[in-house]
Amino acid sequence: MKEYILFVEDEEELCLTLGDRLRSEGYIVDIAADGKSGAEKATTLPFDLIILDVMLPHRSGFDICTDIRRAGLATPILFLTARGQTAEKVIGLKLGADDYLTKPFDTLELMARIEALLRRAPNKLEAAQVRTPVQYHFGKIALDVRRSIVTRNSEPVKLTAREFGLLRYFAEHQGVTLTRDELLQEVWGHRSGTFTRTVDMHVASLRQKLEPSPKNPEMIVTVPGIGYRFMH
Amino acid sequence: MRGLLKFGIKVRAFYRAPIWRRILNFVSRHNAIILLLTVCCGATTIGTFVVRDMREANIEAEEIYTRSVHGLQRIGELQYYTQETRRATLYALTTSDSNFQVEYADQSRAADQRVKDGIAEYARQGEQPAEKDLANRLTIDWEKYLSVRDEVLASILEGSTKEAVSLDLSKGVPAFELVRQDLNEVKGLYEQDAARRQANLVTVSRSSTSRLIGFLCFTFLLSIAAVWAIQRSRVLSTVQLAKLQMEFVASVSHELRTPLSVLRSAADNLADGLVEGKTALRRYGAILQHQSRSMGELVDQILLFASTEDGKNRYSLRPLEVTPIIESIRADTETLVKEAGFTLDPIIEPDLPLAVGDRTGIMQCLHNLIGNAVKYGGDADKRIVLRVDTAPLERGSDRELRIAVSDHGMGIESSELARIFDPFYRSPRVQAVQIHGTGLGLSLAKRIAESMGGRLSVVSGLSTGSTFTLHLQIAKGQEMTMATTVSRPMSSFTR
């Protein structure tokens, strides 16, 4: 599954060049040109990684990082900025970023770091791939685990890697009420339960993409007070 | 002016540093001399005091001495002549020759006259009531003695020596004793007077000494304070400058790194063959051009700033037609202005005279100002007005040419108006909204303006916008004749 990356940067031409590079690596890139729209996108859409510039119009990247973390999202954040003072790096990392790279950056290094951030949660699902069924069907939805394809009405559905992982977990534990913590741990690999909002967001996104009426979900059902249940 | 009033100006200030700031600058530059002058003044004042007090003390001491000496002399004389009066009288006892006796009598009378004179002199000179009193008593007592002496003399001359002697013993001696006591009192008065004056002198000298010490201490403390203040201000200004320079370095490095990172990223993509197709290649080409030009401009600005540090005039000044220059600047900044979503409205007064300046300089200056207007012009009202007109000078009957760039952006706080022209200075407000900049633009513009014999002024209101005006001198001989916009032979020089 392809990873979704959000790039918040006001320098248009850098968005272009780096966007090209990221897309060539197989990532799906979304751009935000200022802090406000960047924060909006980061907190409403599920991303696998967010690349943030610090010097943005209206709001600094640090503020946006704080917003994202406060919103309960665990999405890995990489700061990309021309300001290279140690104090700034420390601030950035303490605010909850996962990495910090100064401009001008070495393209290969950036790619390597992105990769590292994306594979942080060990994908146990990969190991279990052999034992589990490779295909699932729920109504109009078809899930091909090995090829990492999801179709709806035979039309391919674009899911982020995490969404796919989540869907797969649901599929493997049908009818079981799953707590957010469990989902967070199994799908994201986080031990602490502070980022459960991530789960909610991804569930919402899945509903949006897969359910016939996302507002009245039939497949992924909310169990109040506990978590979610995947119904066939 | 009328135009600007439309936008509701709250604050009006020209870039003339407030008086106290200029004084402080002046002081810190010439602090050594000023300190020296202060110390000299202090020393002179103290010296004057000292000299004055010393002279006064001297005069007083002299007077004490004189009075004492005179007093002593007077007393001495009186004592001598009283004794003489008596002695002469009694010597008459030693002879029976009337001729000699009579001579002694004469001597005695001569002596008593001296005494009388002396007493009269004392009475005359006496200032205090005690002295006058004493003089009176002395006169009376002397008269009393004299009457006894006359009797004694008469007795002696008559030949009744025994009678004379007994009279002298019984009356003469006590009477003389009284006189002697009076004279002692006179001496006593003199001594009292001298003692009093001396006590006075001591008091005066003591107070003068304490005044002197006080003043010295004060001067000393003042010097210390002055030195401390000067040192501190120096340190502060050094620290300040260092801070600004550090910020500048951080700013510059940021400003340079951004285009550099784009160039690098683009280069990496090109090198790794990611860019295919004519359109994409052209796009990348444009990126390379744009970013490298951006960097180039920044480098130019920094170099220009560094080169103007020594204050040498690099512009050749000549009379210029301003209108074509405005046209050029409009063309140059068209892309920048349009891309940022602004409009540039020129309002040019007709029949402008020739201005004294350098074309490059004016272009650079206006480029800076327009760049600033775009940067700080805000989002609400994106009109930039470029107004060119003439106005009378503050003093005299001359006029000047003004080119004003106005925006309707965030404006500048009145407290910062003086500082915005300082090199490296970036207002905290501006930094808070994350606007990029090195803090050099205005400083450069000001230097350019001044090296062309003009000046840069600013009028601003918070949230209403700012107007920066480049003032240029009007070429002499042109104030009266109105230059036309038709190209003249002169303008060929300015191309």
Add this chain to the structure above:
Amino acid sequence: MAELTPPSEPLAIVVNRSNPLDNLSSAELHTIFLGGRGYWTNGRRITLVMREPGEPERKTILRDVCGMDEEQFKTHFLRGLYTGEILVSPKILATPSGVRKFIFNVPGAIGYLRISDVDATVKVVRLNELLPEDKGYRLHVQNQAVN
């Protein structure tokens, strides 16, 4: 050769200024100058003041007032002092100024001076109601004749 008559000068009788005496008759003068009177009316002892023997003023007094010569005068006084009738012998002063000073200093003194030697320090007494400068004043001293 005609000789100028040596000028004669009145001889004044002088006393101390404190002496109330104003006038003396020739007889009184005679008594006083022979030591016949001891005290003035004011109680003051009478002290006689004479010039030195040989002086014209003394000669005049001796001749005109005392009616004696030097020897007689001396003898008179010696006898008088010895008997106690006369209390004190006359004082002898060498110069007119001495006479003046003596009389000035001694309240009871009486002496004689040429009128030209008189000054304010002594008091002139009338003789028979006559002042020395008056006509009819009968005491004159002759200047030394040339020969």
